Amino acid sequence: MSTAARIYRARTMREALARVRRDLGGDAVILASRSVRRRRMFGLGDRELIEVRASATMPSSAAAIDVETPTAPREPGLRDRSAGLSATAQARLGEELSRLHERVDALSRMGRIDHLIPDLPGPLVGPYARLIEAEVPEALARRIVAAVSESLEPHQFLDPREVDAALREAVALCIPVAPPIRAVRGTRRVVALVGPTGVGKTTTVAKLAADFKLVHGLSVGLVTLDTYRIAAVEQLRTYAEIIDVPLAVANDPAEMERAFDELGAVDIAFIDTAGRSPRDEVKIRELGEFMERARPDEVHLVLSAGAGERTLHAAAERFSRVRADRLILTKLDEAEGLGAALGLLGRSNLPVSYLTTGQAVPDDIEPADRMRLASLVLGMEGIR
Template identity: 40%
Template sequence: MDLRTYRARSLQEALRLVRADLGDDAAVLHTREVGAGLMRWFGRTEIEVTASNEVDVPSRLPAASRFEHDVHESIPEPTNGFESAQHSQPTDFADYRLRFRELLQQDDEAGFSEVDAQCSRNAPAPAAKPKLLATIRQQLHLAGVEEATSAAWLAQLQDYLAQFPNATATELEDRLLRHVEAEIPLSGPLQLPAGERRIVALVGPTGVGKTTTVAKLAAQFRLNQQRRVGLITIDTYRIAAVDQLKTYADIMNLPLEVASSPREMAAALAALADCQLVLIDTTGRSPRDAMRIAEQRNLLAIADPDEVHLVLSATSSTACQQLAMRAYASVSPTSLMLTKLDELPQVGCLAGLLRETSLPLSYTTHGQNVPDDIRAADRRMLARSLTGIRTAEVN
């Protein structure tokens, strides 16, 4: 049997196609409105007509003369949906169209496509998207994320939802974690190439934990990796600063040199020539004391360190952290260290700093225990701590 299907924007156009192709004796077997799924979302629907000139049933096509009339004048009305047009009475086209759509709706209910059904099952309720974003906004607020940073992250999620409107809460959290990870620059932990001596200096404001951090790094490389480590301190201004580092050096059996002038710095480096790693502990300076910072820069220039880590306390305000970063830019730091994360009530307050800084993060510290409370910066762990999200998995 020769069955043919025609589609057009209206029933009248579809019937014209049938008549032109199969002739006046063609029988219309089935009609329906298509585009009820994704096409309807874009405002596009068509009329589909299935017809044949080999089926012995009364034709649903109107007489040829009827096709020449205006569509609002007279079009046959099927009394039973499939009766011959010759036995039907003229009716207004709008009434015919209304009844025709009712028939189509019955067809749609009986033959709803699997694709449409799947889309309907997966589609969230209209209020789901704002509710999901509101939940994430609240989570970021509880984590301590500043409003400007939170708004920027939520804008990224809105763009994602525009592309994937059926995204679930877990998928949104996963997307946010990936985005936050991408915004955190990392330098990685200290590396000691074979056969080379590495000189590393720690600089920063007073009270950020530079001396304790030096001891933690020294212990990791000396006790855990069995490397030859030497210490230099130029912190001769703070009371008992030398004694504090000397205590750590004695416990780990490490050489310690004190340098307060360029000549003493050169002598200290010569004395530690056999060490694989030389860690330099510097004097804490106020970010507003440009003269003292310049003196420190000149002294470090003699050491010519391979790495200079700017140490900042996580408990300081964002304004103080940014002030210190500007002040110590003249020392040419290569990496950033954040200390005292264990003292933060909300880690999310660091999000703004990490998004804006150009310095890659090397280490974070989480307590006073030497050498345990220090770890190489980890993007996944930081992203979870910053956002307060614990459930999603980021691969």
């Protein structure tokens, strides 16, 4: 069978791949893909088609490999960097492409193939596919692979470790981080945790309180505004007793001052709040009133790391009204993909302060680290 590249056009990537497979067989290799506009008949405007370049078998010589996209890429940075490679280097690139083909195939089976953005030169299909698999929003994934493309020299594309490192670096650059809470003995730092229901606010308050008291040896106090449910106050009271720190309850904004007086002179006071649906305007406004009285130094929005893109964005938007200025990502241990959270970080500019990785108090919490988070997003590293 010929190893020359052939071009297939179809409405979707899946259709194009089905035709490649029918024509060229199961060993067909995808060399590049891009979108093209085709004029329709009778002046009906134009439509977008996916164009796939494929070869029947893995090209074994440099001459047979043609990973260059036929037209100029739409976005700067997505240049094909394979030009100028030696024949052996190109042959190795061919092998790499074969592996990528398997991934493309897997994505196709998962119904994700239509996310694959055209115009990507072969060596970037792998990194791009990994980001899409991690549920990174398309626009962000595209920006990240553009950064990878810019940062690597042509020969570095042949070394998967170099590509991995560049990808990890590019993802890390999308992650703003805040330094851990800094409490100073003798001055009172007030830190509030806000967020939707059930994300882990109370548990995280307990983890932080235990850490500041037991590890840093500071005096800690807790205030709860969660007065809707008796059980919720009891939950925090139990933690307060175990960690041996004072707890004060504020039933309405006017009681904030009294609650702080009750705690006495503490180095750090954590405010636990009732979970509020981002859709509940009244409760968000009420939370705002509490915050105005409490005047916290830091307001950490607590969100579950595995939540979907829309949920995360809606929460960030609503809780910005109570001046949330940092983000705690919880339940990383349960999250299937962190791509949506990465999307939020890329867009909202809320720096991440802590990550929580399980239910255990006080162990399952760590200060946010951008390289660690990037590795977690890419599945290069496990939680523990």
